[in-house]
Amino acid sequence: MQYSIGIDIGGTNSVMGIVDKKGVILFEACIPTKDFPDINDFIEAAFIKLSPEINRLGIMHFKGIGIGAPNGNYYNGSIEFAPNLIWKGIIPLAKLFNEKFKLESFVTNDANAAAIGEMMYGAAKGMNDFIMVTLGTGVGSGFVANGKMIYGHDGFAGELGHTIAVRDGRICGCGRKGCLETYTSATGIVRTAHEFLENRTEESLLRHVTVLSSKDIYEAAVQQDKLALDIFDFTGKILGQSLADAVAITSPEAIILFGGLAQAGPYIFEPTKKYLEDNLLIIYKNKIKLLPSELKESDVAILGAAALVWN
Amino acid sequence: MQYSIGIDIGGTNSVMGIVDKKGVILFEACIPTKDFPDINDFIEAAFIKLSPEINRLGIMHFKGIGIGAPNGNYYNGSIEFAPNLIWKGIIPLAKLFNEKFKLESFVTNDANAAAIGEMMYGAAKGMNDFIMVTLGTGVGSGFVANGKMIYGHDGFAGELGHTIAVRDGRICGCGRKGCLETYTSATGIVRTAHEFLENRTEESLLRHVTVLSSKDIYEAAVQQDKLALDIFDFTGKILGQSLADAVAITSPEAIILFGGLAQAGPYIFEPTKKYLEDNLLIIYKNKIKLLPSELKESDVAILGAAALVWN
Numbered sequence: 001m002q003y004s005i006g007i008d009i010g011g012t013n014s015v016m017g018i019v020d021k022k023g024v025i026l027f028e029a030c031i032p033t034k035d036f037p038d039i040n041d042f043i044e045a046a047f048i049k050l051s052p053e054i055n056r057l058g059i060m061h062f063k064g065i066g067i068g069a070p071n072g073n074y075y076n077g078s079i080e081f082a083p084n085l086i087w088k089g090i091i092p093l094a095k096l097f098n099e100k101f102k103l104e105s106f107v108t109n110d111a112n113a114a115a116i117g118e119m120m121y122g123a124a125k126g127m128n129d130f131i132m133v134t135l136g137t138g139v140g141s142g143f144v145a146n147g148k149m150i151y152g153h154d155g156f157a158g159e160l161g162h163t164i165a166v167r168d169g170r171i172c173g174c175g176r177k178g179c180l181e182t183y184t185s186a187t188g189i190v191r192t193a194h195e196f197l198e199n200r201t202e203e204s205l206l207r208h209v210t211v212l213s214s215k216d217i218y219e220a221a222v223q224q225d226k227l228a229l230d231i232f233d234f235t236g237k238i239l240g241q242s243l244a245d246a247v248a249i250t251s252p253e254a255i256i257l258f259g260g261l262a263q264a265g266p267y268i269f270e271p272t273k274k275y276l277e278d279n280l281l282i283i284y285k286n287k288i289k290l291l292p293s294e295l296k297e298s299d300v301a302i303l304g305a306a307a308l309v310w311n
Numbered sequence: 312m313q314y315s316i317g318i319d320i321g322g323t324n325s326v327m328g329i330v331d332k333k334g335v336i337l338f339e340a341c342i343p344t345k346d347f348p349d350i351n352d353f354i355e356a357a358f359i360k361l362s363p364e365i366n367r368l369g370i371m372h373f374k375g376i377g378i379g380a381p382n383g384n385y386y387n388g389s390i391e392f393a394p395n396l397i398w399k400g401i402i403p404l405a406k407l408f409n410e411k412f413k414l415e416s417f418v419t420n421d422a423n424a425a426a427i428g429e430m431m432y433g434a435a436k437g438m439n440d441f442i443m444v445t446l447g448t449g450v451g452s453g454f455v456a457n458g459k460m461i462y463g464h465d466g467f468a469g470e471l472g473h474t475i476a477v478r479d480g481r482i483c484g485c486g487r488k489g490c491l492e493t494y495t496s497a498t499g500i501v502r503t504a505h506e507f508l509e510n511r512t513e514e515s516l517l518r519h520v521t522v523l524s525s526k527d528i529y530e531a532a533v534q535q536d537k538l539a540l541d542i543f544d545f546t547g548k549i550l551g552q553s554l555a556d557a558v559a560i561t562s563p564e565a566i567i568l569f570g571g572l573a574q575a576g577p578y579i580f581e582p583t584k585k586y587l588e589d590n591l592l593i594i595y596k597n598k599i600k601l602l603p604s605e606l607k608e609s610d611v612a613i614l615g616a617a618a619l620v621w622n
Binding site: 024080122127128129141143145146148150152153154155156157158159160162163164166167174175176185244245246248249250251252253279281282285287 | 344369390391436439440441452454457459461462463464465466467469470471473474475478485486522552555556557559560562563564583590592593594595598
């Protein structure tokens with residue numbers, strides 16, 4: 001049996017695991033990213049967690065290390081200017097892991113890792129052309145065409161969250177206006193809720209929540225709260241419109257939605273599907289599958305990163 | 312030496328040629344598409360034009376036939392419901408050519424053929440990731456990632472001309488509103504000119520033209536006509552904005568502009584470049600080359616189609 005190591009680096013915590021080629025996670029660990037302002041200390045901590053297991057299984061059975069990280073660049077194996085990480089500037093992550101573990105190491109961003117995980121073990125198994133969209137705190141994406149991840153010339157392809165959904169729309173953290181992410185992320189839907197609550201007068205369960213979260217909107221929608229349902233409809237409309245444009249570029253077999261907002265199930269899938277179809281060019285109509293991820297939320301980070309090694 | 316045959320099928324005329332692997336066109340011919348309402352008669356006419364040359368060079372030196380055609384589908388070798396062609400429904404073009412010529416035959420749409428031509432012989436030589444945009448009567452595009460044409464799941468990828476540039480904007484021939492093509496094609500820029508002439512009062516050379524064409528707008532711009540320059544600025548703005556979104560998806564090394572409107576040179580390239588840069592996410596800024604095609608307008612159709620065979 002061959003194994004790979006999957007590491008998902010987040011701003012707060014990093015999870016890591018040992019995965020076999022079938023996608024079974026044999027071992028899992030977590031370390032608090034923020035506790036290690038020096039990247040070398042972080043790698044040392046990961047090594048201490050993982051090396052007993054690597055030694056137990058035999059290092060010759062290990063194919064490599066895959067790392068999903070914000071602003072991860074596949075081509076040079078670096079993290080570059082990641083705003084949410086404690087490490088600033090350019091961090092040659094693959095090189096550092098390779099030196100410490102003596103295993104070939106690969107880096108990509110979290111959404112690309114999720115796409116590869118989905119292609120190897122999840123809803124995109126056997127697909128050559130699909131789009132993975134992660135609806136989390138931000139909106140990430142990974143595009144696969146001809147069976148291969150599109151990294152682009154510089155390794156930074158797949159920023160669907162920063163295509164412009166509404167020209168001159170909401171201010172985005174990237175410094176521009178109207179990015180998809182400002183509408184269809186977990187934080188985007190909360191911005192929509194605040195706008196709707198401000199601009200409309202009807203009663204809503206959401207008026208009684210002190211600090212609104214996307215979960216509150218979901219729970220109100222489950223109670224058939226009209227305002228909450230309208231918020232999801234609006235969000236699905238913006239997402240469906242943007243996905244229709246993305247379809248016109250890569251003509252995928254499927255679009256897979258993943259992340260916090262995707263867990264709202266029919267409340268987000270139904271309007272998204274409706275507006276996607278409404279906005280598709282006729283040659284694409286009724287062809288594109290809109291699917292939920294088939295990977296467990298808790299596993300996808302590790303599986304996706306580990307799958308980088310086989311891909 | 313090995314040869315391929317390139318055929319570009321247009322609504323009015325079809326051009327065809329014999330091309331060597333270096334991109335030298337050895338023989339060229341043209342037949343009027345409209346004179347052949349039966350596709351079999353069209354293929355017979357092409358055979359009569361080409362077979363003496365094929366026999367002269369020796370059929371064993373021929374690698375195949377590449378065909379660029381509106382609505383051409385690479386996967387099944389068909390033309391499907393092309394509105395501007397005399398042949399209706401689904402035409403199994405590759406199969407018919409293959410049977411007649413006894414040569415392996417490939418079909419794709421004209422913009423994809425142009426992209427492949429540019430990759431083999433033109434401005435995209437050696438590039439693995441680029442976007443080809445044809446600004447003609449319509450707006451076509453071909454996306455190349457990882458060195459391969461993106462055909463998508465169903466063979467219809469690359470319809471940048473039908474991404475929405477302006478939500479609820481101009482009516483498009485496709486039945487939707489605001490498609491890029493309605494603004495940045497040769498016909499789109501004429502629509503802009505009519506709007507500007509209607510909504511503004513200033514004097515312009517364009518007020519003295521009876522039937523406006525994109526060429527008139529170009530010629531007025533060359534004369535430094537303010538209105539004509541503003542029309543190009545507006546067109547470049549819409550194009551630059553849409554290209555910035557496309558960059559966020561495939562992160563290309565270059566975008567290559569081709570076709571009638573691209574021949575306006577700096578009048579279209581300068582505003583497009585400016586608004587592209589203005590609208591790019593920071594990680595892409597000052598990285599993306601905006602280039603003119605390096606193929607002769609008269610050669611590209613044949614070269615692009617012929618290149619399909621080697622690709």
